[in-house]
Amino acid sequence: MSESSSGCDRWPHPANFQVGSAESRAAARAVLELRDIQLRRIQIVHSVPRPHQDNSKPNVGDWAPMIDGSFTRLVYIPAETDEETRRQILATP
Secondary structure, X not given: OOOOOOOOOOOOOHHHOXXXXXXXXXXXXXXXXXXXXXXXXXXXXXXXXXXXXOOOOOEEOOOEEOOOOOEEEEEEOOOOOOHHHHHHHHOOO
């Protein structure tokens, strides 16, 4: 079995199967899931109102790549937001 792009030879790699086969697609999904799990993500959560933004509702920015390979995003949650809504917002991928 060839070594995958993640450096782990324990997992099937899409190249080990016929292109377009169910096995190849499943292996590709597994590689993407493993890569997604290994990504370092940093969320900067704040409740400080910003100019030129609707500060009455939460605002979740896009993930931005950083020079070290990690990703970061800004998340604005108004101070008066209830705890359940905060949890739902922060669980957003």
